[in-house]
Amino acid sequence: MRQFVLAANWKMNKTPVETAAFFQTFLSGFSPSPGRQTVFFVPALDITTAIGATNGRGVGIGTQNIHFEKKGAFTGENSAEAAKAAGCEWTLVGHSERRSLFGETDLITAKKMKLALECGLKPMLCVGESLDERTAGETMKVVERQLTVGLEAMTAADWASVTIAYEPVWAIGTGKVATPEQASEVHTAIRAWLERRAGAEVAAAMPILYGGSAKPENFREIASQKNIDGFLVGGASLEADSFLKFCAW
Numbered sequence: 001m002r003q004f005v006l007a008a009n010w011k012m013n014k015t016p017v018e019t020a021a022f023f024q025t026f027l028s029g030f031s032p033s034p035g036r037q038t039v040f041f042v043p044a045l046d047i048t049t050a051i052g053a054t055n056g057r058g059v060g061i062g063t064q065n066i067h068f069e070k071k072g073a074f075t076g077e078n079s080a081e082a083a084k085a086a087g088c089e090w091t092l093v094g095h096s097e098r099r100s101l102f103g104e105t106d107l108i109t110a111k112k113m114k115l116a117l118e119c120g121l122k123p124m125l126c127v128g129e130s131l132d133e134r135t136a137g138e139t140m141k142v143v144e145r146q147l148t149v150g151l152e153a154m155t156a157a158d159w160a161s162v163t164i165a166y167e168p169v170w171a172i173g174t175g176k177v178a179t180p181e182q183a184s185e186v187h188t189a190i191r192a193w194l195e196r197r198a199g200a201e202v203a204a205a206m207p208i209l210y211g212g213s214a215k216p217e218n219f220r221e222i223a224s225q226k227n228i229d230g231f232l233v234g235g236a237s238l239e240a241d242s243f244l245k246f247c248a249w
């Protein structure tokens with residue numbers, strides 16, 4: 001049976017002191033459960049604090065971005081190898097803010113996916129259409145292109161370490177959550193794409209998360225739909241009590 005994954009994306013929020021305070025509150029209300037994974041994608045400068053605070057408590061820590069080269073003259077970038085050595089288990093790849101604000105192309109996401117796996121990190125590939133693309137009826141065309149290129153180099157051995165997050169760009173940080181039907185329609189199409197690309201077994205085991213204005217008040221209805229295997233939560237993950245509501249569900 002596939003895992004249900006609850007992932008927090010803190011974006012560029014929280015200092016190390018605020019990170020420590022968050023985990024003190026969060027861990028007092030959190031208990032891990034079988035079949036579930038809980039992950040925090042924290043800012044690079046908070047990774048050491050997050051790993052120290054959560055050691056042995058059943059949550060994973062991830063970086064929000066890696067560079068696609070292992071090391072070298074890339075001032076200001078995050079090394080996948082260093083993230084792994086610091087204790088990260090996960091990394092986000094291709095978040096829409098990376099794509100739209102920092103010029104991350106599908107080809108770059110493909111290189112990052114490959115390097116993450118090579119360095120022993122579990123990559124979560126983010127895909128999703130803009131409002132214009134949805135309005136033009138191109139949602140699946142865009143999502144399939146992002147999947148096809150981003151996952152091009154995956155081999156049979158890689159799939160078990162990969163997770164996919166569907167995040168419609170128009171829903172991220174806007175308060176405009178996708179309807180349960182809209183989310184389920186795309187998740188079902190992603191699973192069908194995976195079945196064609198990698199076979200029924202890989203498709204059945206792949207967690208596909210929804211992200212985009214998921215909140216304690218709206219996630220249950222989305223979660224009850226077919227093919228929704230968790231959430232990538234931005235704004236509503238910044239307060240421990242709010243994110244605990246997702247984890248307690």
Ligand code: PGA
Pocket residue numbers: 009167171172173174175211212213214232233234235236
């Ligand atoms: P949001 O962000 O929950 O604040 O919309 C989600 C994300 O960007 O991953």
